[in-house]
Amino acid sequence: MVKSPEDFERRPNPIGWVQPKAPYNPYDPTDVRPPEGYPSEFDAPSSVKRNTGKVAQDLTDYQKIKIDMKRLKYYPRPPSELYPGRYKVLRNINHKSSFVRGAELTAKLSIYGFIAFGVFFYKWNDNENVFAPFRRLQLKVKEFVLGELSSDDYNDLYNYKKDKLIPQRPLPTIMYEQNENRNLVGEDATNNEFIKDRFGNKHVVYAEHVAQREEESMLKAMEIAERELELNKMKEQLLKSEQKPSWKFW
Structure with a gap:
């Protein structure tokens, strides 16, 4: 039996059927479709992130609201009062003061x-x-x-020296004593290429003490030498004053 064109016509919509809005808006109370939408309204794979089908109960659930707004292609722009059908342009205002x-x-x-x-x-x-x-x-x-x-x-x-090393700072006394306990300083046998035998603060203090002592001894020696020179000059002057000239008989 050959079917007529009438057999291929779509059956009439039921009474009270309203053409659905697309896409489904879960925040529109007049849209009575199921949250997931009808099968013919499913989005293509990976086109837009699909929601869980539940309406956001809290206004702080930004993830659901963001997905729904993307599906609705809704942009929060106020309509223009001067130009019907157009939107106001939102400007970025710089709130930073000149200071x-x-x-x-x-x-x-x-x-x-x-x-x-x-x-x-x-x-x-x-x-x-x-x-x-x-x-x-x-x-x-x-x-x-x-x-x-x-x-x-x-x-x-x-004329700079390429192989000149940067002078090392002395180690604190505590660190130097720790290196001594670990046998990291002292003889050449314990100082390999990975260990540096750095001096400590106590060595710097001792070296400054020795230098100061040598400087003080040198200054004392210079003072003694100057005093001896002055004494010799005074003795020479006394001897000259005691000697009488040969032509004077009184």
Whole structure:
């Protein structure tokens, strides 16, 4: 039996049927469809994140509200009062005062200025360190601009010692005593290439004491020598005064 075109027509909608809105709005009380929507209204896979089908009960549940607003393609823009069918343009207002902007600008300029000064223009020490290449670059630019350099700058640029080591600071006494207990200082056999035999603060104090004692002894010796010279001069003057000339008989 051959079917007629009438057999392929869609059956009529039931009484009271209302054409659904698409997509489903769970916050619209007039939309009486199920939360998940009808099967024909399912979104394509991975197009938009699907919600769990439950209406957000709390206004702080931003994740559900955000997904629903994306599905509705709703943008919170107020309608324009002057131009019907259009929306107001929301402007970004800078709430920062001029003082705050000036303070931020001053802080940034100060920080960047100190960094640039410390890296390029300040001579940290006389040894090879991490800022030495920047120092030599600054001296090369200075030589190119001015045409000449002072003797110190010229030596820093060309006559510097590449193998010069940075002087070590003394260890605190507690750390030095701990190294002594661990047998890390003393003989050459215990000092391998991974262990540095660094001196302690007590050695610095003792060395300063020895130097001061030697300086005091040298000063005392100089004072004694000066006194002896003065005594010799006084003796010579007394001898000259006691000697009488030969032509004087009285």
